[in-house]
Amino acid sequence: MNEDLPAIIGGEPVRKNPYPKWPIYDRREEELLLEALKSGRWSVGGRFQEEFERRFAEFQDAKHALLCASGTVALKIALKAMGLKPGDRVIIPAYTFIATATSAIDLGLEIAYADIDPNSYTIDPESVRELLDEKTKALIPVHVAGRPADMDALREIAEERGLMILEDAAQAHGAEWRGRRVGAIGDAGIFSFYQSKNITCGEGGAVTTDSDELADIIWSLRNVGRPRTGPWYEHRIYGWNYRITEFQAAVLIAQLEKAPKLMEIRDRGAEKLDKLLDEIEGVEPPKKDKRVTRHAHHLYIFKYDPTAFSNLPKSKFVEALKAEGIPCSAGYRPLYSYPFLPPSKPLPNTEKASKTEAIWIPQNVLLAGEKDLEDVQKAIEKIKKHSHKIPR
Template sequence: LAVAGGKPLREKLWPQWPQRGGGEERLLKEVLSSTRWGTRGPKVEELEKRFSQIHGCKYGVAVTTGTHALELALRAVGVEPGDEVIVPPYTFIATATSAIFCDAIPVFADIDPETYNIDPKSIEENVTERTKAVIPVHIGGLPADMEAILDVARRHNLKVVEDAAQAHVAKFKGRPVGSWGDAGCFSFQNSKNITAGEGGMIVTNDKEVYQRAWSLHNVGRLPEGEWYEHALLGGNYRMTEWQAAVLLAQLEKMEEWARKREENARYLRELLSGVDGVVLRKEDLEGARNAYHLFIFRLDLSKFGGIDKWRVCEAVQREGVPLSPGYSRPLYKEEVFRTQIPDRLERVTGKRPDYWGLHLPATEEVVATAVWLPHSVLLAEREDMEDVAKAIEKVRENASELK
């Protein structure tokens, strides 16, 4: 093994990210020569229109980050202090902290051990009289089971805010993610499938949710009101024209990039299905389209001599394949959920959740065994996928060198 001083399997570089869509310089020069660099200019409005239409929605609100998109969407659908918001623990921390910044209480539901998305049955088990909303995350780009989630939500009168930060152009049963819930939230942060370095988008088909989100992101102004008229307690979460210009250029390549990822992911799944010790993610959902922000799968660590996934990833990386261990703990085991967040919630709501006392078995099993490949790997050529499978096989066959 390379990690033990041997020759790496691969020295060829993988595609870098971000990549250009092709028109960034031209569009940025247009902004530079204009007198509208910010405060909701024409490129922001064009981006909102085009991106929301691509995702099956009538309305879009471009904001500073995907993190802010989640917080504003929760507020727009009516989440208030003391409400409970059900979230998965296998996700980026913003999914949960978006509720906390609304002074609401995140409640963790377990995930499906085969898809790694939130389990609709666990959502139902965690509904109380205080539950106001649920945030299903399309983790890695694979859509959550939105029909089952909406069934639970409708029976309990819950709002649904989709966290589609990793799921640009993904679909569930042929319908774009973001259009299933009351609102959908996307991220344009540097690692995302299209990016302007930072940025976010709220999409919705509900005019009232749109108007509230628009007002909240624009210091409480009304969409058709006076400039110095403030109806809601909002903030400045506006996207600049610079970000919108870059994203409009990226939109031109978004579908092409998505198809390339899909093609390579199909071949990689075929290759990995024959690798002992690899447990592939369940993806054969009817009519689903995976955005493949991450190619996620699990390891049967008993086939790797019982070493942990971090050691396996280190060895595979040294072979020239950027395999990541991903999340290292469930969200509820993050240090901030031990004291600071319970302290804050107790002050605001009078209730002190014991997050560190939680035990969600599917989440903990996935955290211990799931590994990721970044979407940039899937932008390489078909034959490059063979190196991924070969590197994992090489590490498994020589796992004794890692002890």
């Protein structure tokens, strides 16, 4: 076996040991889970949900946080609480998780796809401006990978046109724009606690807001239309059972306590990886923006240039990198490429990111040591050296 060859064509992989597992837990999660079990309050009426909501709101610089069943559900009830009606239009990026679209469609809303900024991969404010019309009622910027969208420009647009802003911060726990954490910079924000997320309980979500009115409506929407105060079988608005359990909230408290230290480790890992990839012609680490005062690093996304790799297609590069023991992904495809979602003309930056350029590395890789991160560089260099030999 030729160790110098890429593993995809018979060489020895750069690494065989896995990167740090995720999710991680310790005795704190076990203790709180046992306390929830013994409390006899497994759904409503326990202490953990209320405690996490209070602490998470503070963590995200918001007045309110309200837990719910998932990030998808959080999008749906936040849009509903904003008073949007069937036929209203919301503008979303074409480069995002599918729930950003389906949550709006479920409510009878129309969606319009904006292109993304070629450097941040977040929604492009100029593309948003081109889509504005009288039916437009809300914007949903997505903080992709944990990098905040351009909230200055988007708030300016919203104020000019009287639009609501719902931040899709599913990947952005702890991220900051100009020193303020995301989630209540707009009218509301949503978060996901799915098992891959930087704060997780397996499944779950939350809506954050500074609005007392929105918070009260969201509380009712996730609780089958009940008012915050009143008889249990009083239902004042149309709502759903989108609650989570005390067990999930207990795990979230323990995860939130770990978050600051893990954020620091990811920051250092991303900085190290920036330097390593900057040494390789044909790949480009993420560009910086001084207004982004904290990147959540749910993903590390770098740019790949096939022309520097003998025109090796992105899909084949991802396959080769995985074969070297480096976790990675090709990321999103354009939302308009799904046959069951509204169509659109191709958007150039979205097309480039999804089809040829954006390579995703998951956040747990950033929790590894420096030598482990150097393996990413070694793997890419090896693939590049022999890229002309890799079958298409």
